[in-house]
Amino acid sequence: MVNKSVIKKLSDNELEKYIKPGSRSVADAVQYAYEILKDRGRDFAPAESEQIEALINQKREAEFAEENSWDEGATTDEDAIKLYKNSAILFFCLFFGVIFGAVLQALNFLRIKDIKGAVVSLLFAIGYTLLQIYIIDYIGGNYMDITDSSFYIRLFFSGIGVVGLSLIRGLMFPKDLKYRSRSTVVPVVVSFLILATIFIMYTTG
Numbered sequence: 001m002v003n004k005s006v007i008k009k010l011s012d013n014e015l016e017k018y019i020k021p022g023s024r025s026v027a028d029a030v031q032y033a034y035e036i037l038k039d040r041g042r043d044f045a046p047a048e049s050e051q052i053e054a055l056i057n058q059k060r061e062a063e064f065a066e067e068n069s070w071d072e073g074a075t076t077d078e079d080a081i082k083l084y085k086n087s088a089i090l091f092f093c094l095f096f097g098v099i100f101g102a103v104l105q106a107l108n109f110l111r112i113k114d115i116k117g118a119v120v121s122l123l124f125a126i127g128y129t130l131l132q133i134y135i136i137d138y139i140g141g142n143y144m145d146i147t148d149s150s151f152y153i154r155l156f157f158s159g160i161g162v163v164g165l166s167l168i169r170g171l172m173f174p175k176d177l178k179y180r181s182r183s184t185v186v187p188v189v190v191s192f193l194i195l196a197t198i199f200i201m202y203t204t205g
Contacts, residue, residue: 002028008036019052027059075178083108083179084187086169090162092184096191097154098132098161099125104187105165109172117172124164132157 007015007029018025018033025033034052038044044052064076071085084104093101102125109117136153 004032007032080178080180082182084182088184093162094158099129
């Protein structure tokens, strides 16, 4: 985290180093140096301003890509389509179950009008979940019991399910598609309600 008050203490010559094309400073530091120099009366030519702003944007994109390395294609471009991030799908698979993560992936496919990808994702998740339930029950566990060793077995299988969904995405999703992160607030609430309903029915039935 860059502290603007610290950068304000630097001299003009030191600030100039921040805005040079080869600067290794982070985007915020370059932005602050640029703003401080303007406040101090530094007159930038239009070409200079464009170059500095392009440098800031380039650094922000690089930093964003590094922070979202698991989310290939994620961008901050306001014109990009909104999709659920890979990390969100991973979270849903591990926390709620593979079928929940698959629904998010299917919705992503539907957003880009790829019905085949959506169907394959859902069919895989349904088949995999049924297989998971069968295996856990076969080895003497209980798929619905979150207090015994079945929970860890289910978590392990969910991890494998994530790999399966990732393979489907890798094979069927456009490689060069750029997208913005779509909010998961509604899916989280819906997933909690569904699981709570299932758990109540299981414990009272």
